[in-house]
Amino acid sequence: EVQLVESGGGLVQPGGSLRLSCAASGFTFSDHYMDWVRQAPGKGLEWVGRTRNKVNGYTTEYAASVKGRFTISRDDSKNSLYLQMNSLKIEDTAVYYCGRVSGSSWDKSFLDCWGQGTLVTVSS
Amino acid sequence: DIQLTQSPSLLSAFVGDRVTITCRASQGISSYLAWYQQKPGRAPKLLIYVTSTLQSGVPSRFSGSGSGTEFTLTISSLQPEDFATYYCQQFNSYPFTFGQGTRLEIK
Numbered sequence: 001e002v003q004l005v006e007s008g009g010g011l012v013q014p015g016g017s018l019r020l021s022c023a024a025s026g027f028t029f030s031d032h033y034m035d036w037v038r039q040a041p042g043k044g045l046e047w048v049g050r051t052r053n054k055v056n057g058y059t060t061e062y063a064a065s066v067k068g069r070f071t072i073s074r075d076d077s078k079n080s081l082y083l084q085m086n087s088l089k090i091e092d093t094a095v096y097y098c099g100r101v102s103g104s105s106w107d108k109s110f111l112d113c114w115g116q117g118t119l120v121t122v123s124s
Numbered sequence: 125d126i127q128l129t130q131s132p133s134l135l136s137a138f139v140g141d142r143v144t145i146t147c148r149a150s151q152g153i154s155s156y157l158a159w160y161q162q163k164p165g166r167a168p169k170l171l172i173y174v175t176s177t178l179q180s181g182v183p184s185r186f187s188g189s190g191s192g193t194e195f196t197l198t199i200s201s202l203q204p205e206d207f208a209t210y211y212c213q214q215f216n217s218y219p220f221t222f223g224q225g226t227r228l229e230i231k
Binding site: 062110 | 126148154156158160162166167168169170173174179211214215216218219220223224225
């Protein structure tokens with residue numbers, strides 16, 4: 001069974017940092033691109049960014065709202081995806097989901113599996 | 125960035141009704157559109173991808189159509205478990221964007 005489990009959320013002050021993790025199982029993690037998506041309380045979904053796989057150089061894409069502050073990385077040996085969040089703002093408060101991109105090595109692809117999410121609260 | 129506008133934002137309907145949700149893109153996205161369903165407190169779930177392909181396990185009462193800039197999600201006969209929020213997402217070009225969501229509630 002494909003499973004994604006996020007962890008690392010919590011309360012952090014504005015300007016602080018936090019690192020989220022996403023543990024993957026039930027599929028060949030190294031083959032897949034992976035995304036982060038967030039959802040502010042009571043709001044809609046916002047795409048955060050993507051990491052490609054090793055074949056495509058682990059390159060990344062980001063939403064403008066997080067570019068330069070957030071970094072997506074992965075460790076294929078641990079079947080894990082990460083989101084390093086720096087210079088956090090109050091508006092970064094959200095549930096953060098990791099998602100598996102369907103297929104492999106294809107940018108024009110959607111999320112076919114999502115984790116349960118982890119809540120990040122940025123507040124003083 | 126490509127903007128996606130869903131209509132309506134709120135839809136009230138009876139069990140058994142046929143309903144349609146529209147997603148309009150600010151520029152052409154070919155067929156690179158997906159639909160997700162989200163229930164309160166749960167992660168989104170993929171329903172339809174590449175405009176009209178039903179994800180495995182999704183009931184056939186769900187269908188999608190469209191191309192270019194206008195897309196629709198249709199539920200042919202609403203079931204109690206279908207009351208949820210629905211989002212479209214374009215994956216034609218970065219940054220990928222979602223519609224604002226359509227909340228489907230029981231009338």
